[in-house]
Amino acid sequence: MTGLVQAIGRQGLSFTLELGRMGNFLLHACYSMVRQPGRLLHILKQIRFIGAKSLFVIVLTAGFTGMVLGLQGYYTLAKFGSEGMLGTAVALSLIRELGPVLSALMVTGRAGSAIAAEIGIMRISEQIDALETMALDPYKYLITPKFIAAMISMPLLCAIFDVVGIYGGWLVGVKLLGVNPGAYFTEMYRSVEWKDVWSGMVKSYSFGIIIAWVGCYKGYYAGHGAEGVSKATTESVVLTSVLILVWDYFLTSILL
Amino acid sequence: MIELRDLHKAFGSQIVLNGLNLRIPAGQTTAVIGPSGEGKSVLLKHMIGLLTPDQGDVLVDGSSILGLRRSQLNQVREKFAMVFQNAALFDSMTVYENMAFPLEEKTSLSRDEINARVDTALREVGLKEINRKFPDELSGGMKKRVGLARALLLEPQIVLFDEPTTGLDPVIRRSIHQLIKETQAKFGFTAVIVSHDIPDIFDVAHQVAMLYRGEILQFGTPDEIQHSNHPVVRQFISGSLDGPINSGAA
Numbered sequence: 001m002t003g004l005v006q007a008i009g010r011q012g013l014s015f016t017l018e019l020g021r022m023g024n025f026l027l028h029a030c031y032s033m034v035r036q037p038g039r040l041l042h043i044l045k046q047i048r049f050i051g052a053k054s055l056f057v058i059v060l061t062a063g064f065t066g067m068v069l070g071l072q073g074y075y076t077l078a079k080f081g082s083e084g085m086l087g088t089a090v091a092l093s094l095i096r097e098l099g100p101v102l103s104a105l106m107v108t109g110r111a112g113s114a115i116a117a118e119i120g121i122m123r124i125s126e127q128i129d130a131l132e133t134m135a136l137d138p139y140k141y142l143i144t145p146k147f148i149a150a151m152i153s154m155p156l157l158c159a160i161f162d163v164v165g166i167y168g169g170w171l172v173g174v175k176l177l178g179v180n181p182g183a184y185f186t187e188m189y190r191s192v193e194w195k196d197v198w199s200g201m202v203k204s205y206s207f208g209i210i211i212a213w214v215g216c217y218k219g220y221y222a223g224h225g226a227e228g229v230s231k232a233t234t235e236s237v238v239l240t241s242v243l244i245l246v247w248d249y250f251l252t253s254i255l256l
Numbered sequence: 257m258i259e260l261r262d263l264h265k266a267f268g269s270q271i272v273l274n275g276l277n278l279r280i281p282a283g284q285t286t287a288v289i290g291p292s293g294e295g296k297s298v299l300l301k302h303m304i305g306l307l308t309p310d311q312g313d314v315l316v317d318g319s320s321i322l323g324l325r326r327s328q329l330n331q332v333r334e335k336f337a338m339v340f341q342n343a344a345l346f347d348s349m350t351v352y353e354n355m356a357f358p359l360e361e362k363t364s365l366s367r368d369e370i371n372a373r374v375d376t377a378l379r380e381v382g383l384k385e386i387n388r389k390f391p392d393e394l395s396g397g398m399k400k401r402v403g404l405a406r407a408l409l410l411e412p413q414i415v416l417f418d419e420p421t422t423g424l425d426p427v428i429r430r431s432i433h434q435l436i437k438e439t440q441a442k443f444g445f446t447a448v449i450v451s452h453d454i455p456d457i458f459d460v461a462h463q464v465a466m467l468y469r470g471e472i473l474q475f476g477t478p479d480e481i482q483h484s485n486h487p488v489v490r491q492f493i494s495g496s497l498d499g500p501i502n503s504g505a506a
Contacts, residue, residue, distance in 0.1 A: 121347075129306055130344040133337065134358050134410075135330035 025217045029147050032139040042145040050111045050146070050211075051153030055160070057106050062094075062161040065102060066168025069093055073169070074177050083179050087188035090169030091162075095192060095200045099162040101248055104207035107150075107157065108240045112215040115146055116236035119219025120229035128220070143220070147212040154208030155201045162200065199255040206251065207244050214240040257282045258303050258414065258446070263312035264470075265298060272298050273309065274470030285440050285447040287457045289481075290467035291492060291501055296450040297341070299467065300416050303448065304336050305329050316414075337412035341419045343403035345391040351378075352387035355406050362410060377405040381435060397428035401435070408439060415440075417449040421456075429453060433460045454493055458482060466492065468501075 037043070073089040119142060122128050131138045166188070173179040218236035222228045258280040265273040272295035280286045280303075288296050301307040302314055305321050314321050321332050345354050355374040359365055365373065378384060381401040391399055400420055407415055417436065421429040433453070437460050440447045451457045458464065458478035466473045466481065466489050474481060474489050484490060491499030 125342060125347070126340045126344040127346055129301075130338070130340060130346070132306060133304055133333060133416075134362070135333040136358070136361055137326070137330075 021221070022213075022217055025220070026213050028139060029143050029213065029216070032137070032144045033147055036137065036140045036144070037148060038140050038145040042141065043148050046145045046149030047153055049114075050107065050149045051157060054107050054110050054153070054157055057110055058103055058157050058161050059164050061102060061106055062099075062164035063168040065098055065161075066090060066094065066165030066170075067172045069098070069165070070169035070172030070177070074173055074179065083173075083177075084183035085187055085191075086169065086173045086179050087166075087184035087186075088191040090173070091166050091188045091192050092196060094162045094165040094169075095196050097200075097248075097252070099165060100158050100200050100203035100207060101244065103158045103161040104154065104204060104211065104244050105241055107154065107208075108211055108237055108244065111150075112211045112240050113233050113237050115212065115215030116219040116222070116233045117229055119216055120222030120232045123220060123222045124225060124228060138220075143212075143216045146216055147209065150208035150212035151205060152208075154204040154211070158200060158204035199252075202255065203248060203251055206247065210243050210247060211240055214243065257315075257317060258448070259313075259315040259318075260299070260302065261313040261315070263299075263302060263314070264310045265295070265302070265307065266310055271470055273302075273312075276312070276467075276471050278465055278472050278475070280446060280448055281463065282446050283444050284462040285436070285449065285460060286463045286465060287449045287451055287461035287478075288465045288467055289451060289454065289457065289492070290473075292452070294467050295470060296467055297418050300338075300418050300448065300450050303414075304333060304338060304416060335413040336416065337407035337410065337414070338416040339400070339403045339407045339418065339420050341422060343391070343399040345399060345402060345406070347391050349390075350387065351389050351391070351394070351402055354391070354402065355409060358406065358410055373409060377409050378402070380408075380439070381405045382431070397424050397432070400424070400432055404432070404435065404439075408443070411443065412445055414446040414448070417447065417451075419450050419452070421451065421453055430456065433457070436460055454495070455482070468492075 069090045070086065073086050073093075074083060077083050077085055077089065119128075122142070128138050128142070131141060170181075170184055174181045174184050215236050218232040218239070219229075222232035260276055260278045263273045263276040264271075276299065278299075288299060290296055298307060302309055303316075305314070305324070308322060316332055316335070319332075321329060324332065345351075346357065349357065352374060355377060356370050359370045359373060374387070378386070381404055383398060383401055383405070386394065386398065386402075391402075394402065404420070420436065421432050424432065433456055436447065436449065449457065449461065458481070461478055463475065464478050464481040465475045466486075468488050474484055474486055476484075481489060482493060484493075487500050491501050
């Protein structure tokens with residue numbers, strides 16, 4: 001019994017310690033972003049990696065998400081004779097919820113894991129130590145450019161996801177199932193407000209911070225050897241995905 | 257001068273440094289020798305503040321480096337350079353970019369001046385026409401030479417070498433030792449070398465410290481260490497299989 005209590009206590013302490021270290025890492029990264037945001041070239045390189053190189057997967061998933069929304073939405077709305085509301089249903093689902101969340105999950109799988117692996121390999125091969133021995137701040141060169149790039153890229157990727165998704169829904173709803181094209185867009189314009197767009201952007205912006213935060217943190221504190229990097233990468237993807245979904249719930253309840 | 261006072265360090269239940277005391281004289285080369293896994297690299301990382309001790313103090317030029325803010329620690333680190341075991345070159349950069357990086361970040365030199373400094377530094381370690389190569393395209397010996405050249409670019413007062421010749425063939429090993437000896441004599445920096453290379457290291461170092469079980473077992477000139485009567489030191493130097501290192505005595 002004492003052993004069980006000790007084990008629970010140990011786990012609790014370890015969890016609290018990890019949480020504190022993660023919080024500290026985020027604060028340090030935010031401080032670095034304000035004080036020494038890094039070179040523009042480094043930030044642009046990261047925008048290319050996190051943003052531009054994620055475009056294909058974002059467009060692909062957005063297209064099919066919109067198409068499936070078109071199908072499911074049509075099926076449901078047809079029961080009430082409201083097929084004309086299909087554009088509204090697709091747009092609001094995408095702009096408020098699916099766009100930010102799915103684009104963030106896609107970027108997590110593609111770029112978040114790569115961020116953790118890259119920094120993890122730099123950690124185990126002593127490249128981060130080399131930076132420190134040169135009296136150069138690793139946050140400035142490795143962490144803040146990734147944070148800034150993720151914060152810039154995510155809202156843009158989310159906007160692209162929304163637009164492609166809406167046209168995916170249009171393709172299925174209008175071209176395949178025969179919904180009135182005028183009704184699809186007119187109802188959408190009438191129902192979607194700037195507040196919806198804004199809340200989606202706020203979400204994707206904060207998801208960008210989560211992706212960079214967890215990816216960089218897990219890589220920065222990666223364990224030893226290839227196994228350490230592999231563990232850091234896996235943990236980064238899992239934790240980022242969970243945090244995105246949890247944070248999405250809280251943010252939605254605030255922004256509604 | 258670097259001074260380590262009553263240094264203790266443990267990783268979990270594993271005690272690595274156990275009340276270690278060591279004074280590294282300025283302007284000379286000190287070698288730290290000892291069996292593998294005894295904490296020689298850990299010792300080196302304490303000197304430059306990459307690790308903090310559980311107990312004890314680390315003094316650089318008479319001032320403690322413990323508890324310093326990052327900016328203050330960076331001021332101390334300006335005096336240092338470190339050559340890592342695997343060179344720790346930035347693998348996403350070419351050799352030229354690796355070399356130019358600290359100059360770009362820490363000096364206001366023009367592009368031409370940086371190019372000249374990089375070329376000179378590479379030439380001094382016997383390398384040329386490798387500017388555009390990536391670290392992955394270099395041999396182990398070439399990487400170590402680039403690491404050494406990068407470390408010396410900013411003309412440090414103290415250079416720490418973490419097993420600079422491990423994994424190299426005898427000829428390259430000797431050439432790296434020669435290089436360290438020559439550059440130390442030329443620039444007059446304080447050098448600390450962690451090494452297993454017995455007896456080669458005795459030709460390079462002015463002093464030798466034998467690390468065993470978290471403490472400095474013996475400190476002296478290469479001659480004193482080579483003629484030591486301590487059974488652990490004798491066994492380590494001779495490479496004998498029989499003795500206190502294997503039996504766990506001493």
